[in-house]
Amino acid sequence: MESDDVIEVLVCRGTGCESSKSDVLQERLVEEVQRHGLDGRVVVKRVGCHGLCQQGPVIAIEPEGLFYCQVKESDIPEIVESHFVKGQPVERLFYEAPDGKRIPHYRDIPFYSEQQRVILAKSGHIDPGEIDDYVAAGGYKGLERALKEMTPDEVVAEVERSGLRGRGGAGFPTGLKWKFARRSPGDVKYAICNADEGDPGAFMDGSILIADPHAVLEGLSIAAYAIGAHEAFIYVRHEYPAAVASLKRAIAQSYERGFLGKDILGTGFDLDIKMMEGAGAFVCGEETALMASIEGRRGMPRPRPPFPVESGLWGKPTVINNVKTLAAVSLILRNGADWFRSIGTEGSPGTAIFSLTGKVRNTGLVEVPMGATLRHIIFDVGGGVKEGRKFKAVQTGGPAGGCLPAEKLDLPVDFDSLKAAGAIMGSGGMIVMDESTCMVDVARYFLSFTQAESCGKCTPCRVGTLQMLRLLDKIRSGRGEEGDIEKLLALCDTVVKGSLCGLGQNAPNPVLTTIQYFRDEYEAHIRDKVCPAMVCKDLIKFVIDPDKCIGCGACARICPTGAARGEKESVHTIEQELCIKCGACYEVCPPRARAVMKVPVGQTLEGAKGGAE
């Protein structure tokens, strides 16, 4: 390391790392750096999400590209002392590959090397609170090009040529949307950024807003210019306080630097961007509900047509784009449509961003070219299923998406192929499930979410989803009857065809796909009253294998009802009458014993063991 190089210490302050106290790490780093008199030579920076949330809190050291994982407060003095003073990086904090080898540079970690980070390129590498960082990284070049060198029509044409499709889930061609809005008559038009990311397990939009807010503001400004709007809104969910703060700061800085306000960049173009916080309703991610919410009404969707591009916010032509779409727009305007087309597939150019969660080794924020296979995302980037378990299914597209089984792992991921398989791209949630997951339970979980978040306006969604939930509960609790699957399918059909908005139309997807791909599991619940994954509480019981019990008493100590009992150092038992099936004994039973077992309700321990063999 050359001694005159400035060392940049990039502390991830994304949600995951921040919740593991990365804010404290940053404070400690600054203190230590000062204590060692390294100010000026070592710069500690607050950055957004690096993506590899599993390993958080993470710290990247530039320009070397070194990457420290799971850093604790107590590691800070060592890092400063050893690395910054003595020039010896702390090896034990490097990323540990599955084979036990330490990988010092993030570019060599498969999680990163298997990705193509385009939209996320700046995330984790620039300080989101400093507009200069963004500008230095080439930011606002796209806006400058649009405003200074292109007419609005040319901007629309460029985006159209890029083939960019809306990243909010439906995949509608962005350029076409803009063209419609531009052509719609009227002096007053609006551009809206939809940042109401509400899917459980999805954090892409929030992460981008925290890590790279200016990319979104730039895209929104370009969109406004293209359609002829002078007022734009960002509708961000209230439950993202960090994103709200980041946006507030970014908007203020943009005004200060003349990227917003009157006469932007001296081109005579005026634009005001206002931020609007949602009030916690999932359905406000639906564009018509979102507009109703901005207007101050209850967020409830209305039928389309008329589409927002004709009659949107306050009845004026309105374009609504997702955070990722707008971030992509900034890049398209900077690098050109051809560059964008060179990434991804013919029908879906560009990259796809997923928040990879569930039973996968590397949970985090992932960006791959469109057309990458599920296998690539889950196994190459994600490092495969956790704890060496078997992959069972992956849910894409959030609660209204679908569950795809192992047979679909080689499916190239883009808007059309996912749809054909029964799932959806959605806004980009991807939840990996292993063999310990019950698909009926999963379907019920997702449905319970969409059901509770239905706005209540249209009958099929409000009542239909509840009926589906009731049926799933019935099946899950072992009261399922022949014909229930058909009833479920019929209800799904009614809800899909009869619902007003995308929430209802897609809510049955988890049920439909789990029935399509895992029908045998449903049948096992209904016919055999067995939950093959041993998840559904009403269909299992906990018993202690006397041959294995070592009499440690852990189960008896944790049991909340006194069902698990036994003399010290002798075989324990579980009193079924008292057992509430909380599973605590199962969790605490020491791995060397593994005496507590889940057994189908109707079977004895011997029967279950026999069955297993």
Next chain:
Amino acid sequence: MPKMTIDGREVEFGPECETVLDVARSAGIYIPTLCDHDELEPYGGCRLCIVEIEGLRGYVPACTTAAKDGMVVRTATEELMRLKKEILQLLLIEHPSACLVCAEWPACLQYRTQAYRAGRVTGCNTCPRRDDCELREVVEHIGITGLDYTPEYRDIPVERSDPFYDRDYNLCVLCARCVRVCQEVRGTGAITFVKRGHETRVDTAFGTSHVDCGCWFCGACIDVCPTGALYPRLSKWVGMPESEEVTTCMLCGTGCQFRADIKWGKVMATGPAPPDSAPNGRHLCVLGRFCIPPLVNAGDRLRAPHVRRDGEMVPVSWDEALQAVVEGLKGVPPGRIAVLGGPHLTTEAAYLLQKLARVALGTPDVASRGCEFASLVYRVLGADGALDRVAQLEDISRADWIVSLGGDFVESHQVVAKTVYGAVRRGVPLVHIGQPGKNLRRWTVEDVLVDEPVAPAVVRVLVEGSGAVEGVPEEQLRRVIDIVSQGRGVVLVGPRVLELDSPSDLLRDVLRLLGDDGRLVPLFLNGNEAGVVRAGAVHDMLPGPASVAAGAASYEEKWGRAVAAGADLGALREKARAGQVDAVIVLDGSIPVDGFEGVPFIVYQSPFPSPWLEHASVVLASAMSIEESGTMVNHEFREQALKAVVPPPGEARPDWEVLAELARRMGAAGFEYGSPGEVWDELAGLECRVGPTDTAAGDAWQPVPREETEWYPRYRGATLAERIEDLAVLIEALPGRRAPPPTESLEDMMREAREKWAARTEEV
């Protein structure tokens, strides 16, 4: 003409058909709907009107899909009907539906003639809307014979704690008509959807009571509800009426048309008249919607004539009673008789009242309570030949700008308010000069926050296009001047202008502000103010109305008696106090007795008891407005027909009949009328004759005390809030509502709401 094909039929449609549903209806093709309502914007919530349209993906609701030329629509394919059946079944999961899908239903209908009383509605047989339920119509059309799913009773407590109507949201199908009519049409926004998912339901903000949330109890929500979820408490179990009649409400100056539901010879409920009724269409206010039956059917109505004998009131025959009046008046010099009317007389009765006074009794002293505003408008506008500048309510809809002053009209004139809100919703700017209440504040683009006495100065500035008013920001005045300088305006003048020292000057300024195209809406507070003035039943006006100066000669010729201006109510009271009045005939019990106690001979003629009873020598029981026919003149100067839809109680008789007979018995000529129509014929041809010189009356103007100009509905001795407890609850909540919000900050409001809530829960 554009065409579309619906179910194989080619249908032409005009521009009045905006949606596919409109086209289908125009062609007589029935598509079941629940959330659609012709007064409301398309909603697309119930999903029962879904249709298939070639070229459109999936199934689209007919109610929200714009009709286009060449569309090919199918409304009842097998798949569609299956879907509709499923969707309807889903609806019926939440709605008590046992009766709806019961095979015994037709027999039930035959043998159980009306719904039976029950604390909870569990099926059609316990539902107040049993006989005219829209949901059942839809069920019958789509054809549901059983439920494939387990019904789920929502078990929401029935809300009974608010005035006038009950809410049982267990019956609600969430069509949102009530929410929408409250927001879109009435502009009140008292109710909304709360919660999400299957817990979604209609409620007020933060679950406050309806009184606290700004509800005006106009009943529009009830009238649009397709189920029995909302129902007036009083008529809940009455069942279907035997007959329905449309007549005019006399409880304020708007003169709304309403439907009286009649059963067992009584008016059991009132509701909206047919949609094309002028001026109010299907809309009423709390008075017309809820207050008429309790008023008409009050137990203390005067049912027979009485005469005081030895200090006791004794019921007598009409013959005896009228004879007693004739006897009592005999020998009283004309100058010592006072005849007192009020604004709730029919125009015909008022005409006969003054004719009785001026012709039969020969006294000029005929005066009426509560007619000052109409008298003022006739005088000021009549003198300018500007009576045609009084607005019809449609003028409000056509206005380019609206200014209101003289009090918050949302409080006193809800039907006018509804019309104004319609304009406001279309973007017509509304400016209020004065202190607006909660609702009005939301509608206005500018609130010129001044106290009533300053309003004339503001109007003067608007007329002149420049100037300043203390306490009003210059910038705001400029904005308002901008607004009123463009296009056709409408100015609503509320009764509180009567508190001013010179309201006539203000009216003249308003006329100048309006120019030739603009229109004035005088908001008369009392039923037939305009009709009573037109009939000449006021001290200084003759029928027409004609000023005494302009009309005396012709009436002297016609009646053969000298005609002169009399004393007004205040002067008569002083005269009586001074012992210069020997006899009083009073037809309005709302006139305070004060001063008249010592008059030796008092004839009290009214449908309701009042403090006058204690002092009266003869009591004549008269009919109420819905028991007698006649004419009411509203604040548009529109002549509204009053119809006798129910007989008066006991032996009570219509005023016109009593007055005419009394005059005949006193030997006066010209009182031979067979019906109120004949009285009207005599009155109808008269012209308004008020000359510029007659406006001198303005100089003698006595400002009306504030209580008289406030919304506190009365009817001939009956104070509605004293008789109708529910109305009292609403009125008591008003002063707080009228006060402007304590602060502008949301945080403070939230804090206050929390404190209030905490206090409430502590009480519990």
